[in-house]
Amino acid sequence: MSGDRRLLNVRSEIGKLKKVLLHRPGKEIENLTPSLMDRLLFDDIPYLEVAREEHDAFADIFRKNGTEVVYLEDLAAEALIDDEIRNKFIDEFIEETKVMSDKKKELIKEYLLSFSSKKEMIEKMMAGIRKEEVGSNIKSSLTDIVESNYPFITDPMPNLYFTRDPFATIGSGVSLNHMKTVTRNRETLFSKYIFKYHKDFKDAIIPFWYDRKENASIEGGDQLILSNKVIAIGISERTESAAIEKIARRILGSDEGFEVILAFDIPKKRAFMHLDTVFTMVDYDKFTIHPEIEEPLTVYSLRKGEKPEELIIEKETMALREVLMKYLELDDVRLIRCGNGNSIDAAREQWNDGSNTLAIAPGEVIVYSRNYVTNRLLEEHGIKLNIMPSSEVSRGRGGPRCMSMPLYREDL
Numbered sequence: 524m525s526g527d528r529r530l531l532n533v534r535s536e537i538g539k540l541k542k543v544l545l546h547r548p549g550k551e552i553e554n555l556t557p558s559l560m561d562r563l564l565f566d567d568i569p570y571l572e573v574a575r576e577e578h579d580a581f582a583d584i585f586r587k588n589g590t591e592v593v594y595l596e597d598l599a600a601e602a603l604i605d606d607e608i609r610n611k612f613i614d615e616f617i618e619e620t621k622v623m624s625d626k627k628k629e630l631i632k633e634y635l636l637s638f639s640s641k642k643e644m645i646e647k648m649m650a651g652i653r654k655e656e657v658g659s660n661i662k663s664s665l666t667d668i669v670e671s672n673y674p675f676i677t678d679p680m681p682n683l684y685f686t687r688d689p690f691a692t693i694g695s696g697v698s699l700n701h702m703k704t705v706t707r708n709r710e711t712l713f714s715k716y717i718f719k720y721h722k723d724f725k726d727a728i729i730p731f732w733y734d735r736k737e738n739a740s741i742e743g744g745d746q747l748i749l750s751n752k753v754i755a756i757g758i759s760e761r762t763e764s765a766a767i768e769k770i771a772r773r774i775l776g777s778d779e780g781f782e783v784i785l786a787f788d789i790p791k792k793r794a795f796m797h798l799d800t801v802f803t804m805v806d807y808d809k810f811t812i813h814p815e816i817e818e819p820l821t822v823y824s825l826r827k828g829e830k831p832e833e834l835i836i837e838k839e840t841m842a843l844r845e846v847l848m849k850y851l852e853l854d855d856v857r858l859i860r861c862g863n864g865n866s867i868d869a870a871r872e873q874w875n876d877g878s879n880t881l882a883i884a885p886g887e888v889i890v891y892s893r894n895y896v897t898n899r900l901l902e903e904h905g906i907k908l909n910i911m912p913s914s915e916v917s918r919g920r921g922g923p924r925c926m927s928m929p930l931y932r933e934d935l
């Protein structure tokens with residue numbers, strides 16, 4: 524990045540990745556129980572020790588390829604530059620838990636302030652606070668008595684290792700997302716403090732395209748930067764059209780150079796959770812896809828109008844291939860089908876994020892080892908693979924793209 528003073532720069536899905544944000548799975552994973560899984564958006568409980576080994580192997584792939592890796596937990600701790608900010612952060616964190624009683628709030632604060640290391644305090648916030656850690660017998664309100672069997676004072680945040688979703692780097696700016704679910708919206712507080720107070724960002728002029736307090740939801744897994752002109756956003760289980768409209772006005776009205784936002788209407792179901800669950804870019808003209816999105820799709824193109832704030836919106840029904848050829852101005856594109864078109868392999872590998880690859884350079888991606896049918900096909904299409912172990916991290920229903928947030932990619 525020598526000679527380049529931009530802190531954040533993402534103008535494609537495939538430009539050489541120079542800096543990426545990860546979160547190493549922590550104790551929050553061990554605070555998952557079967558009865559919490561549904562609300563906390565997990566389908567199984569990963570074995571933490573192995574999940575960490577897999578995640579470390581993921582981080583090593585970046586480092587070996589010249590990508591700087593930074594961790595959410597480190598940046599969040601470093602953002603708490605003085606007592607005033609630490610206090611403010613703790614208060615806001617507690618405000619966003621469902622704790623009602625003032626007495627309990629005081630005890631949580633006291634407990635969090637008792638950590639001498641800021642990183643350990645952050646990790647505790649992420650992991651969740653079990654009842655027995657903070658005055659287990661407090662029954663100062665009716666809710667405490669009624670909910671006395673609930674094991675946590677503050678819930679764990681097991682989805683944090685999917686750093687793709689709470690915020691997204693778009694151009695030189697940040698979409699600080701408002702997440703669909705309460706559990707994931709709590710995660711965005713860490714990003715808020717990082718961009719506001721961390722020494723690397725606090726004095727920078729960073730455009731914010733969205734804010735976590737806005738009322739419509741949008742998640743990073745739905746935000747794909749197809750080129751320096753075209754952004755794709757899924758209208759999905761997690762992202763609402765109202766949010767896309769707002770963000771489009773701001774991005775298209777800025778001087779970042781993006782010309783069109785394509786809103787892809789995808790099925791609202793868990794197997795299609797985000798646009799990147801069913802579709803990722805692996806090279807200039809190659810994409811991995813869930814075979815079910817090959818059928819004609821409804822796509823809305825949003826462009827800037829003549830008047831300030833005006834948007835021109837056009838609805839089209841087209842096959843994905845045609846949409847990509849048209850908007851990326853390509854003569855041809857190759858759609859690489861997850862599971863190589865076999866319905867059983869496709870369904871199995873799709874469930875384990877076979878289409879959720881992360882490009883670290885044009886034509887070079889990180890993939891899960893378990894999706895070997897799709898991986899073979901990618902190789903046959905000339906894609907260079909970096910294969911990571913994937914038994915445990917995959918249980919959270921996200922792949923290499925979901926587990927990473929690029930902060931800086933070289934322009935193509």
Ligand SMILES: NC(=O)NCCC[C@H](N)C(=O)O
Binds near residue numbers: 921922
């Ligand atoms: N971009 C993504 O598809 N992220 C995966 C998120 C998985 C997580 N368990 C969730 O349901 O939000």
